[in-house]
Amino acid sequence: MADEENIEGWEESLKEYVSQYIAEAKDIIPKIESDLFSIEKKEGDEKEFVNSLFRSWHTIKGAAGFLGFSKTVELAHKTENLIAKIRDEGISFTEDIINTIFDALEKLKALTENITLTGEEGDIDIEPEIKKIEKILKKISGQIAEEAPETEEEKTKREQSTEVKTEAKETEKKIAGEDKKKEKMSSAEAISQPQPAQRKEDEVKYSEGVMRKEIFEKREERPEETKAERQEDKKKRKFAYETIRISTQKVDEVMALSEELILERNFLVNLFPKIEEKYPRDEDVARVSEVIANIDKIISMLRFSIMKMRMIPIRTLFAKFPGTVRNLARHFEKKVELIIQGEETEIDRNIVDEIEEPLIHLIRNAIDHGIERAEERVAMGKPPEGKIFLRAYYEGENVVIEVEDDGKGIDAEVIRKKAIERGFVSYEQAMTMSEKDIINLIFLPGFSSKDKVTELSGRGVGMDVVKAKVVELKGTIDINTEVGRGTKVTIKLPLTVGIMNTLKVVCNGSTFFIPLSSVIEITRISKSELKYASGQAVINWRKEIMLPVVYLGDILGIGGNNLDMYHLIVAGIAEKRIGILVDSVISSEEVAVKTISGIKAVGIAGATISAEGEPVLVIDTYSILKYLEEGKK
Numbered sequence: 091m092a093d094e095e096n097i098e099g100w101e102e103s104l105k106e107y108v109s110q111y112i113a114e115a116k117d118i119i120p121k122i123e124s125d126l127f128s129i130e131k132k133e134g135d136e137k138e139f140v141n142s143l144f145r146s147w148h149t150i151k152g153a154a155g156f157l158g159f160s161k162t163v164e165l166a167h168k169t170e171n172l173i174a175k176i177r178d179e180g181i182s183f184t185e186d187i188i189n190t191i192f193d194a195l196e197k198l199k200a201l202t203e204n205i206t207l208t209g210e211e212g213d214i215d216i217e218p219e220i221k222k223i224e225k226i227l228k229k230i231s232g233q234i235a236e237e238a239p240e241t242e243e244e245k246t247k248r249e250q251s252t253e254v255k256t257e258a259k260e261t262e263k264k265i266a267g268e269d270k271k272k273e274k275m276s277s278a279e280a281i282s283q284p285q286p287a288q289r290k291e292d293e294v295k296y297s298e299g300v301m302r303k304e305i306f307e308k309r310e311e312r313p314e315e316t317k318a319e320r321q322e323d324k325k326k327r328k329f330a331y332e333t334i335r336i337s338t339q340k341v342d343e344v345m346a347l348s349e350e351l352i353l354e355r356n357f358l359v360n361l362f363p364k365i366e367e368k369y370p371r372d373e374d375v376a377r378v379s380e381v382i383a384n385i386d387k388i389i390s391m392l393r394f395s396i397m398k399m400r401m402i403p404i405r406t407l408f409a410k411f412p413g414t415v416r417n418l419a420r421h422f423e424k425k426v427e428l429i430i431q432g433e434e435t436e437i438d439r440n441i442v443d444e445i446e447e448p449l450i451h452l453i454r455n456a457i458d459h460g461i462e463r464a465e466e467r468v469a470m471g472k473p474p475e476g477k478i479f480l481r482a483y484y485e486g487e488n489v490v491i492e493v494e495d496d497g498k499g500i501d502a503e504v505i506r507k508k509a510i511e512r513g514f515v516s517y518e519q520a521m522t523m524s525e526k527d528i529i530n531l532i533f534l535p536g537f538s539s540k541d542k543v544t545e546l547s548g549r550g551v552g553m554d555v556v557k558a559k560v561v562e563l564k565g566t567i568d569i570n571t572e573v574g575r576g577t578k579v580t581i582k583l584p585l586t587v588g589i590m591n592t593l594k595v596v597c598n599g600s601t602f603f604i605p606l607s608s609v610i611e612i613t614r615i616s617k618s619e620l621k622y623a624s625g626q627a628v629i630n631w632r633k634e635i636m637l638p639v640v641y642l643g644d645i646l647g648i649g650g651n652n653l654d655m656y657h658l659i660v661a662g663i664a665e666k667r668i669g670i671l672v673d674s675v676i677s678s679e680e681v682a683v684k685t686i687s688g689i690k691a692v693g694i695a696g697a698t699i700s701a702e703g704e705p706v707l708v709i710d711t712y713s714i715l716k717y718l719e720e721g722k723k
Contacts, residue, residue, distance in 0.1 A: 104157075108209055111153050115202045120409035122146045122195055127412055130188050137177075143191075144173045150198065161211045162201050168223045169194045175230055190222045192416065199413075338439065341399050348393050349589060349682030353699050355389050356679070358382055360701035393589060398436070401585070404482045404489075405433035407442050411453060411480060418457045425464050425475040426457055435482035437489050441563055441583055445491070448556040452493040452579050453478060455553075460497030460577055470574070472496070488565075488607060489585055494578040500571040502528045509537070524635075529569055530666075533557045561712050564607065566662050582607075590683055592708065593659065594676040594700075598643040598650050602672075603681055603698060604659060604709045610667070611660040612675060617653065626718070629669060631660065638718055639669035645693045645714055646707075661711040668715045683708050692717045 125139045125146070151166035169191060176183065197219050204212040362382055369375045408430050419426040461476035468474055481492040502525045509515050509531050515523070531537060535554040560567045565583035584590065584607050592603035593612075620627050620639060631637035637660065643650035656671040681698040695710035 105209070107157060108205065111157055111159075112202065112206050114153055115150060115198075115205075118146050118150060119195065119199060119202065120406070122198075123409065123413050126188060126191060126195070127416075129183050136183075140173060140177050144170060144177060147173060159201070159205065159211055161214065161216050162198065162205075165194055165197060165201070165216045165219060168220050172223050172227060175227060179230070181230060187226055190219070190226055192413065193222065194219045196413065196417075338400070341396065345396050345400065345589075348389070348396050351389055352393070352589065352680060352682050355386060356681075356699070356701035357703055359386070360703075397438075397585065400438050400440075401436040402439050402442060403433060404435050404437050404442065404491075407446060407449070408433050408480055408482070410446070411449070414450060414453060415457065415478060418454060422457055423463065424457060424461050426461055427475050427477050428453075429477060429479050430481075431479065432482040435484065435489060437482070437583070438585065444559060444563055445581070445583070448559050448581075449480075449491070449493065451553070451556055453480070456493060456495040456497065456577070460495040460499070462498055484585075485582065486607075488582045491581045491583070492578055493581075494576060496576040499573040499575055499577055500529055500532070500569070501573050505529060505531055512537070529571060532569075533567075564605070566608070589680065591678055591680050594679050595642070595657070595659070595672040596674045596676060597641075597646075597672045598648050600643075600648060601676075601700065601704070601706050602642065602646075602709055603679065603706055604661070604670070604711065605695070606678060608661045608711045609659055610662045611658075613658050613660075614655055615658045615671075616655055629658070631667070631669065635667065637667055637669045639671060640714060640718060641671045642693070642709070645717070646691075666715055668711065668718070670709075670711070670714070681706075681708070 122143060125143045128134055128139045129136055129143075147166045147170040151163055151170060154162035154166065172187070172191070175181065176187065197214065197216055200214050201211050201216075204210060204214060359382060362379065365378070366375055411430075412428050415426055415428040456478050457476075461478070462470070462472070464474035467476065477496045479492065479494040481490075481494070483490055506520050506523075506528050509528070510517050510520050514531060514534055514537060520528070532553050533556075535552065537553070557567055560581055560583070563583055565581060567582075568580045569577065570580070571577040591606045593606055593609055595602050595604060615629065619629055621629065621636075623636070627639045627641075628636045629639050639658070641650045641656075650671075651673055653673065656673065657675045659670045659672060659675070661668050661670060679701065681700075683696040683698050685696045686694065693709055693714045695708045695713075697705055697707050700706045
């Protein structure tokens with residue numbers, strides 16, 4: 091039994107090591123990319139970037155070698171050799187060299203992705219990259235360059251780490267055999283008795299039945315490495331020791347508790363006026379008021395701290411795009427510079443995962459459809475190199491992400507013509523639509539203004555899917571464009587989901603909450619201001635937009651009061667706008683929203699408990715708009 095536990099412990103530990111490797115690789119890859127871009131653009135001290143580049147590939151090689159990822163080791167070793175050759179002989183980085191290292195980096199990303207998904211490198215072919223590197227080394231040396239031979243120490247480490255992984259795999263196969271117990275004991279002995287050289291490199295400790303690993307990698311001292319560089323490395327290692335990785339599940343559990351705490355706080359805040367009314371002159375009651383105010387402040391701080399635990403700098407997402415832009419620019423034979431701003435802006439890690447593909451599509455669109463070729467730009471009086479701006483910043487309780495280019499812009503007349511040709515709208519409809527509405531037709535499924543579909547543009551995620559994903563994340567998307575000047579796509583997303591600020595409204599005697607993130611404007615209107623077009627109530631909003639209007643009670647099936655005056659709540663959903671009529675607006679309130687499983691009623695996003703202790707429905711403005719659009723059809 092003890093031997094079986096040792097085997098299981100080793101297998102679990104191996105998974106843990108792989109997870110640690112993946113996390114380290116995903117930290118290093120953006121650094122490699124950043125250093126390469128700095129070298130390519132000749133920014134700062136090239137020597138410093140080259141040394142950093144060498145260290146990064148060397149670290150990848152060592153970590154992958156410990157786990158027996160042979161393709162990664164070979165790729166990193168060859169790339170490391172090339173960088174060392176350039177560094178040691180003072181060779182300049184040519185476009186061919188930079189492109190080759192970028193290609194090796196793309197293959198490293200693919201290998202890392204496979205390891206992330208399956209724990210194995212898979213059938214990824216690294217030979218093309220290896221041959222490119224060898225060709226450059228041959229060109230540099232004037233002959234076939236010999237690879238830097240492995241030292242005995244490196245060879246021993248690689249062989250033993252590969253042997254450990256092989257033994258672990260063999261153990262898994264033996265467990266499925268008939269003579270399990272004997273084979274498990276044999277494997278356990280092999281694993282639990284490392285060779286002296288292995289003990290020197292890795293200390294495997296058992297503490298309360300849990301195996302922990304500490305890898306002490308011998309540091310390479312280089313003559314050109316300064317004392318300042320070594321001191322900086324120490325600071326980085328110290329920072330790494332002071333941080334821990336926490337599973338998102340644990341953070342979610344704490345977030346759920348904070349939501350319950352918010353509900354209890356709301357009860358207390360609502361209860362206090364009754365206590366104050368009952369004991370108007372009691373000094374203790376005044377003290378209770380102070381305590382409630384402090385509790386309210388502490389809960390807000392707690393909620394903010396928990397939110398911060400869930401959030402990561404958007405840099406982790408933005409760092410993936412320079413390589414994407416570079417590859418797309420090469421493919422379309424265009425000159426493009428990516429300018430990133432606000433990369434320290436933090437966002438919920440779950441949103442980061444969800445928004446990556448939509449942003450890739452927007453960037454791809456900007457390069458393929460927006461940025462002109464160099465000769466076209468020069469003829470238009472523009473610089474030959476196009477620019478794409480990728481920005482992130484806070485706006486209230488939302489994070490705003492912008493993708494802007496200085497390309498040709500979107501011609502509304504071209505969109506109008508294509509929409510009519512492909513039957514998205516009739517000629518009569520198209521002629522009455524505003525320029526903004528015409529531009530927004532690109533969000534329709536299957537719409538493209540480009541006749542030619544390429545491998546890198548026009549396939550996969552479409553603008554309709556981009557919009558759907560943004561809406562799913564409770565966000566909005568908007569497009570501003572000017573022909574000849576460029577296009578800006580603005581995505582606005584909530585910092586986190588679950589807890590939200592809402593507008594408390596009353597409709598036919600019932601209370602509802604409308605998310606403040608979707609509210610654009612609140613005003614009062616008279617019943618006489620409402621007009622009707624094809625049976626749909628509309629209002630002339632801001633003297634230029636015929637805004638569709640709906641009474642909330644009618645949508646929810648509770649009817650409404652026949653009033654002379656209503657509150658009009660103008661809500662923004664993606665690029666659309668809608669007016670929601672309610673009897674009155676009470677106040678704003680922070681609530682914890684819970685989804686209601688099994689219910690798909692129009693207009694309902696979830697439910698919460700009000701400060702009065704009553705269950706209250708939270709309104710889904712997007713589903714109301716969708717319902718109206720489908721009704722028109």
